[in-house]
Amino acid sequence: MTWWTEPLRRWTDALEIDVVVEHAPTSDPGIIGAWSEQPNEWWFQLDESTRVRFPDWKPTRAMREALGYTLTGGRDLARPTVDRMEQAYRALLELDVHGLVRASTASAPPCIPASEYWSYPGYLFLVRRKGEVRTDAEEVNLSWTQVISDMLSAILGEGWHRELGERKDVVAYLPVSKLEEAVLDLPEADDDLPIIDRLNSVAKLLVSAIAEDAYFDVRVSVSRRIDKPSQIHAGLASALLATRLQSLANTRTSVFGEGLLPLFATLASDEAVDAFWQVLLERAQLPVDAWPEDWLDIVQGVIQANLNISEAARILYVHRNTLIHKLDRLAQVTGYDVRNITDAMVLYVAALLKTQQVALK
Incomplete structure (x- = not known):
C-alpha cells in the first residue's frame, strides 16, 4: 500500500465522507501536495498522476491542512519521486520470455498509486506502436499522446492509463465490471462469448479505431486477470509476454492465456x-x-x-x-x-x- 492509504481511510471513516481516488495527470508541480476547490467539492493532488476528490464536503481550512499533512506524511510531494511503475516496466522489457513467464506468476508490491481503490477483477491493455519508433520525433509523439488518450477514453472509458518506456507504450486498466460496456459497443456483440473472446474483441476494436482515425499501426495485448493490487506487476509482465508471442502468431492482438502453443515453442x-x-x-x-x-x-x-x-x-x-x-x-x-x-x-x-x-x- 502507498503511505497515504490508511490515513485516508481513517479520515473518511471518522468523518463519514465520500472520497474518490482517480487518475489525474498533471505537469504542474505547483499543485502537487496542494488543495484545489471546484464547484461542490475539494480535491487534493497526491502526485503527478493521482488526486483525491471529496464530493459535497465543505471542510474548514484547519481540517484541510490537517488532512493534507496526514496524506503527505510530512513529505514534499512537489519534489520528484521515484517512478516505480516506469522502473518496473523498463525492467520487464529487459527480460527474456523465461523471465516474463516467472514474473507473470509472482506477487509484488503495488507499483501504481491509488490501485488499492480500483475495482477488481480487471485486465491491463498494452498498446504499442509497430516497428521502430523515433523517440526524438516530438510532433509525432505529441500526436500519439493526444490520440491514444482519446481512443482509450472512447473505448475503455475514463479509467486509468499512462505512457511507459522510451517508446511511449500505453497501458490501461479495464475492470471486468466495465468490460460489458466496451463489448456492447461492438457490432453483433454476443452475450455468450467467452471472456478471452470478449477481451480480444475489444483489443481488435482498439487496433482498428486507432488505425482508421489516427493512422497509427499498433499492436494490443491483454494481461492475465488481476484480482488485487499485488498482481498488477504480474499483469504487466503477462501483457508483455503476450506481446512477444504476437510476433510468432503474426497477429495484431493477443490475450494472455490463448497462445499456449507459441509459448511452448518459445520456451x-x-x-x-x-x-x-x-x-x-x-x-x-x-x-x-x-x-x-x-x-x-x-x-x-x-x-x-x-x-x-x-x-x-x-x-x-x-x-x-x-x-x-x-x-x-x-x-x-x-x-x-x-x-x-x-x-x-x-x-x-x-x-x-x-x-x-x-x-x-
Whole structure:
C-alpha cells in the first residue's frame, strides 16, 4: 500500500465522507501536495498522476491542512519521486520470455498509486506502436499522446492509463465490471462469448479505431486477470509476454492465456527443438529450406480459419482451387497434410519455430 492509504481511510471513516481516488495527470508541480476547490467539492493532488476528490464536503481550512499533512506524511510531494511503475516496466522489457513467464506468476508490491481503490477483477491493455519508433520525433509523439488518450477514453472509458518506456507504450486498466460496456459497443456483440473472446474483441476494436482515425499501426495485448493490487506487476509482465508471442502468431492482438502453443515453442530448449525437426523431417521429401516459400503463411492461414479451406483462401487472398493445389504440394514435400488436425498441429508448431528462428537472426 502507498503511505497515504490508511490515513485516508481513517479520515473518511471518522468523518463519514465520500472520497474518490482517480487518475489525474498533471505537469504542474505547483499543485502537487496542494488543495484545489471546484464547484461542490475539494480535491487534493497526491502526485503527478493521482488526486483525491471529496464530493459535497465543505471542510474548514484547519481540517484541510490537517488532512493534507496526514496524506503527505510530512513529505514534499512537489519534489520528484521515484517512478516505480516506469522502473518496473523498463525492467520487464529487459527480460527474456523465461523471465516474463516467472514474473507473470509472482506477487509484488503495488507499483501504481491509488490501485488499492480500483475495482477488481480487471485486465491491463498494452498498446504499442509497430516497428521502430523515433523517440526524438516530438510532433509525432505529441500526436500519439493526444490520440491514444482519446481512443482509450472512447473505448475503455475514463479509467486509468499512462505512457511507459522510451517508446511511449500505453497501458490501461479495464475492470471486468466495465468490460460489458466496451463489448456492447461492438457490432453483433454476443452475450455468450467467452471472456478471452470478449477481451480480444475489444483489443481488435482498439487496433482498428486507432488505425482508421489516427493512422497509427499498433499492436494490443491483454494481461492475465488481476484480482488485487499485488498482481498488477504480474499483469504487466503477462501483457508483455503476450506481446512477444504476437510476433510468432503474426497477429495484431493477443490475450494472455490463448497462445499456449507459441509459448511452448518459445520456451522449448535447443535440444527439444533439434529433436522435433529431426523427427518431422523423417517424413519430408525435401529439407525445410526447399519447402514452398509461402508455407508459413499457408499453415498459419489454415489454422486461423480453423481448417476451413474456403475461409483460409479468403484470409490468404487466393482462389480456393489455388489454395487446394498449394496444400497438395505442401503435403507432398513435407509428409504432413495441414487439412488433417493432427498434421496441422505439427506444421503449426514447425511454423512457430521457424518464425522464431527468423526473428532471432
